[in-house]
Amino acid sequence: MSWPIGALIFTLTVIGMEAFAYAAHRWIMHGPGWFLHESHHRPRTGHWELNDLYAAIFAVPSFLLIFGALQLGWWPGFAWIGAGIAAYGAIYFGFHDIIVHQRIPTRYLPRSRYMKRIVQAHRLHHVVETKDGNVSFGFLVAPRPESLKAELKRRSRAGVRAPAAERRAEQTTGR
Template sequence: MMLLVNTLIVLATVAGMEAFAWYAHKYIMHGWGWGWHRSHHEPRRGWFEKNDLYAVVFAGIAILLIALGTAGGYPLQWIGAGMTLYGALYFLAHDGLVHQRWPFRYVPRKGYLKRLYQAHRMHHAVTGREGCVSFGFLVAPSISTLKRQLREKHGGPVKKATTLDAARDR
């Protein structure tokens, strides 16, 4: 029974992290935390960008929760494990699939991965921090919804998500 409870805690944490990540991306990273996140919306120079400090902070929190949980603070270790799983999924989908920051060159042609890929590319269709759409990392609205939102915010046609300027993809 505890295995089921712990698994549910991990999965609920992954879902909660997506909700938190959406909020943090929209209101912190594109708000008062723009100083770190700006590097993600500019062409990358080198292997790392200042925005990667967010991953370091969240990894530190997950490590702390796992340590506290294994020292007797149940269920903190499972919350930390859920944060870690979310971080791994983020790394695969965002840094790997969308931004191709590691030697993994795959552009999805259909289904969920294509929608996720296009939605994040549309997030980068806007220069700067204002007027962006699609702030989630693992959940993405439909492309037609995002195109409509961009048109409403900027008035005018939107580039196809698959042909966005590669320099803004960094």
């Protein structure tokens, strides 16, 4: 396979992974996979959470496609698809775990309108701590924060986490 065709397959895979990630986040992680993902909507204690298992789960197809194409004689395009899945995973890790959740300390501050928008959209996703009633399931494409806030308000803020001061007061009074 020529490298320009491979590069095109790779690029289309990275783009397509955003649609896959949206669907997996909305209908699997906030559906039957909530038992793992719920840990991500709660304060983390330590370095790991059950939700981190999704990284390993989603790495399996990438590994199999690359291995099959390079070692088992499968169609060469599968290596490019597997690499595209892996690249999306790396982009996701950088955006989600480093920039938004700061699991690795950095001095990065979003300055562009695009970065501010996706960071704010993801943070609005996390104000809801329940399985249902959430907004903004994408990672690299996000609705305008104003639209997300309006949608949360329309839903009567169901499942929205109480402000930090209110949570601390509840913890000290035992209510």
